[in-house]
Amino acid sequence: MDYSNEKLINYLKEHNIKPSTIRMKVLNYLFMNKTHPTVDDIYKSLKEEIPTLSKTSIYNTLDLFLEKGIVKVLSLQEKELRYDIDTNLHAHFKCEKCGKLYDFPISPNFFNDDHLDGFIINDRDIHLYGICKECNDK
Numbered sequence: 001m002d003y004s005n006e007k008l009i010n011y012l013k014e015h016n017i018k019p020s021t022i023r024m025k026v027l028n029y030l031f032m033n034k035t036h037p038t039v040d041d042i043y044k045s046l047k048e049e050i051p052t053l054s055k056t057s058i059y060n061t062l063d064l065f066l067e068k069g070i071v072k073v074l075s076l077q078e079k080e081l082r083y084d085i086d087t088n089l090h091a092h093f094k095c096e097k098c099g100k101l102y103d104f105p106i107s108p109n110f111f112n113d114d115h116l117d118g119f120i121i122n123d124r125d126i127h128l129y130g131i132c133k134e135c136n137d138k
Contacts (some may be wrong), residue, residue: 003028015068019082025050025059036074036082036092036101075099075128091126097135 003011008024017023025046030037033045039058047053062083065071074082076094084092086103093102106126 003031015070017064017068017070022053022057023061023064024052026058029072030065030085031084034085035105036084038080042079042083046047060081062112074101074125074127077129089124091128093128093130093132094130097131098118100134102127102132 005024008027009019011025012019012027021070026042029042029045033041035041037045039062042062043053043055043094044057046058062071065083066073069087071083072084073091074084076082076092082101084103087107089106090103091106093101093104095102110124110126
């Protein structure tokens with residue numbers, strides 16, 4: 001199910017981003033594929049739909065989305081960055097067998113800030129690694 005153009009346009013405008021075809025397609029892809037995609041994943045999915053698409057256009061779009069708070073970047077012991085459309089506080093688990101990423105909720109009070117007196121926390125990331133339930137059951 002795709003998001004309507006009207007919803008995508010409004011979402012971009014709410015984040016002070018001028019809508020364009022590429023921005024709308026990338027945003028729709030992120031909403032529809034909450035699998036923490038890479039630039040390559042997005043490019044491969046959209047290149048037939050937008051023949052003039054380049055990876056540079058996707059990087060530029062994602063950089064803008066990052067700047068405006070629409071996505072977060074994940075660097076999970078990989079060469080390629082992954083992008084997460086869910087910017088709410090949550091943690092990630094990466095399976096070391098199948099490579100799948102899972103989101104899971106964490107409490108906003110998960111970190112005890114008492115040990116960081118005088119520090120300013122701008123962001124919080126938790127990345128766990130191991131074997132997922134599906135691989136473990138095999």
